[in-house]
Amino acid sequence: MSGDIAVLGVGMHPWGKWGRSFVRYGVAAARDALADAGLEWRQVRSVVGADTVRCGYPGYVAGATFAQALGWQGARVASVYAACASGAQAIAAARAQILAGLADVVLVVGADAAPKGFFAPAGGERPDDPDWLRFRVLGATNPAYFGLYARRRMACYGDSPDDYARVKVKNAAAGAHNPNARYRRAVSAEEVAASAVVADPLRLLDICATSDGGAALVLSGMDFARRHGAADPVRIRAVSTVTPVYPKTVLDLPDIATDSGVASASGVATDSDIATASAADVPAVDRPAVDRPAVAAETPPAVDSFRASIARAAYEEAGIGPEDLSLAEVYDLSTALELQWYEDIGLCEEGEGASLVREGVTALGGRLPVNPSGGLASFGEAVPAQAIAQVCELTWQLRRAAGRRQVAGARVGITANQGLFGHGSAVVALR
Known part of the structure; x- marks a missing residue:
């Protein structure tokens, strides 16, 4: 069947x-x-x-x-x-x-x-909830994690704030043509750089809003x-909802989603480490030779295999690979996170995401547009609706009904999203 x-x-x-x-x-x-x-x-x-x-x-x-x-x-x-x-x-x-x-x-x-503003944990006193703990004990809101992730990419791969700004500029240009988007205005890299610092190096226009x-x-x-x-x-053709693999063999920054921020600060695996465990079977990849700070050589990055495993399961079920894609809709809570998704869904090798946005590959008119809807950068988060909205966009694109944001010749698309604890998701649609 x-x-x-x-x-x-x-x-x-x-x-x-x-x-x-x-x-x-x-x-x-x-x-x-x-x-x-x-x-x-x-x-x-x-x-x-x-x-x-x-x-x-x-x-x-x-x-x-x-x-x-x-x-x-x-x-x-x-x-x-x-x-x-x-x-x-x-x-x-x-x-x-x-x-x-x-x-x-x-x-x-x-x-x-x-x-309005960043999401706080719901439900009052919940000391068994990692979100509650990180907000209450650490004061670590989601933008703080996004900033850490952006800094990690800068240290490991040589990404820059200019690369992050390019993601916002790209998504805003697409969102300007989307009648359902909240923000429908193109922005410049200069506007991104001039917006308020939220969590260094990320600025206000690097981070998505909260929306209805x-x-x-x-x-x-x-x-x-x-x-x-x-x-x-x-x-x-495929819906991937796989969980991470336990135990986690390499400690790393946590996988961050709107309602998930779990890691073992002590370096000792705990029950909550399940939420961010990395799959053990992802092969190492050869990274390009680039100039990096000395710290990168001392602490080489680990592949974020949980998100990679989400996409891999979807590809396997659908019987396709990244090379078959016409477009992708990914979960751009921050501009830096979108670059990570390029690598996790197999558009390039680890550490090469910034090169795709620099070369225009993921822009409308590029070889493989990512977030032609405008992404969360243009919509903001309406949490239970956003993964459904991603499939709406794939459908309009595959029907050739996306108007000025239409991806030429669209035949196959993937969505990628991540949520609470080990909830990840990817959907493959085709026509």
């Missing part, structure tokens, strides 16, 4: 700071997706909601919340939480239901009404799609 499922419909509520309920954003996105699919709500046999824990009890049971808001009609319901990877986990749950024959048509919805927004997909089996008249739909 084929593992493909069809994307019949996509919908989004524009990102911004609207000050309304997340339910409103999700319902708007769902209705747009249903209209795009040419289906009525009563034809949906299952609803999978990506949870938002910052929006009260309705956010914890998002599937039921959206089903109720759309009107009870007897569909199955499920709710999924995996922080920034929640949307991809929801897609995985929907795909499993379809391939198991439990539902012909599944609606996947994620939406958020995010607080919603995204939805209508998914179905291939037989249903053909009966419905969709002879050549965009297909999801």
Whole structure:
């Protein structure tokens, strides 16, 4: 049995700071997706909601919340939480239901009404929560980690703040053409350099905002799609949600996502090290000879194999490789992190990410555009919606319906995202 499922419909509520309920954003996105699919709500046999824990009890049971808001009609319901990877986990749950024959048509919805500023741990006193601990004990907000990661790349690979600015300039140029983006204005490298320092070397325009927004997909089996008249739909061929491998053999900076910041400061493996353990089977790569500070020779970097393993599992399931890609949507919490994703999804070898953005490879019109949607740089984070929004962008691109941000000849795309503890995700779509 084929593992493909069809994307019949996509919908989004524009990102911004609207000050309304997340339910409103999700319902708007769902209705747009249903209209795009040419289906009525009563034809949906299952609803999978990506949870938002910052929006009260309705956010914890998002599937039921959206089903109720759309009107009870007897569909199955499920709710999924995996922080920034929640949307991809929801897609995985929907795909499993379809391939198991439990539902012909599944609606996947994620939406958020995010607080202003950096995210704080939700739920009050939680001393067993690494997020709570790092905020409360270390005062280490997410931008602080992003800054450390950026410094690491500078020390190990010779990246510079100019390289990071190039990522923002690239993504802002694409986002300017996206009607759903929050920030729709091109910016210059000079504007990035002039913005306020947040966590050296990263400036305000290097770090994504927090946003309100919603995204939805209508998914179905291939037989249903053909009966419905969709002879050549965009297909999801792989959904990777792998975890890291334990034990972690090389201590390194933690893998940071919006709701995850785990590491063993003592160097002794703990239970929480599982969240950032590196896969043991990733081969070493030859790195180019570049001028680096002396510290790089004393502390050679380890391949960040957890994120690499996310992409590798997706490639293996889809039967493709990085060389087959037309585009990618990756999780650019910061400009420096986008460069790391280039390496983790196999677009180049470790340490060479900056060269791709310098050469224009990942820009619109380049050999392999990354974040043609504008990325989180243009949208900001609406946590449970963003992995779904990435698949929306792949769908528009593969349908040749992305307007001025269209990637010429788009046939295969991948998304990459990372969330709470060991939640990682990648989705491969093709047409």
